[in-house]
Amino acid sequence: MSKISPCLWFKTEAEEAANFYASVFPDSSVDKVTRASIDTPGTKTGAVLFVEFTLCGQSFQALNGGEDKPFTEAISLSVLCKDQAEVDRYWAALTAGGGAEIACGWLSDRYGLRWQVVPEPMLQYLRSDDAEAAGRAMRAMMDMVKLDVAKLAAAYEGRGAA
Template sequence: MQKISPFLWFDNNAEEAMNFYLSVFKNSKVIRVAYNSPGAPGPEGVLLVATIELEGQQITLMNGGPGHPLTDALSLMVNCVSQGEVDYYWDGLLAGGGKEIACGWLKDRFGLYWQVTPVMLPELLGGPDKAKAGRVMQAMMKMVKLDIGALKAAADAK
């Protein structure tokens, strides 16, 4: 068990969100689920809380009712090693009504924010060459979905 893991509050569609995330992430599984019992605050038999694992990261989802919507103050980052992975997760997480934001960020149909990010991006933005980092940042700021080839081209430009 992880010492620290995300806990996400949904109004009433945590089970739908859980099934969606399990379908997008190939390396995923259900860890445990609990459904409302008689006398619980929600409808009997409806998912109360579930813990799932997506690519090794445990996440707990709860149907808590209205009043605490997800915001962009919290996002989950998907680290991608190739443009194919960026494309796969970008398209998968947008499926069914998600919304593109900017700079590799998107909001899925449940209101959860994601960053679909190439693993090489921090390397391109860091290091001693400030001009290179600036070119990469300027290129990224013009993108919605991140393009690894264009980021590398910006890094290599003189």
């Protein structure tokens, strides 16, 4: 486990969520499932208490806390995608089974966790020294739900409305 790992709080779905996330991303696994040795406020003896898992080489933890503590947009996980096909694949996987599209490349998965699905070119556009081009790309992004690499490129290059 990494020295610092995000810990995600679930009511009872920690293992289910960890397995789902590990199935979506390459270089991912559920590494250890710890069961409660005593009754706790969130779990009964023998139930899954804590799950350690890895997504794309980054360690995470999932805790069954027993209470609903909804995720909010105050924290999200950002997925950097090399191209539109990767954006489309992660978008479909993470919204499947009850997830929701939000805006500007953001979505909420079936557990309520917020994700940003971002194509690499968008970061290049935003970091550009050409403020006008960066602004066009940003305006185009603000009108999108799932990000469209071709439309972002057209806006950045001044070939589209933005």
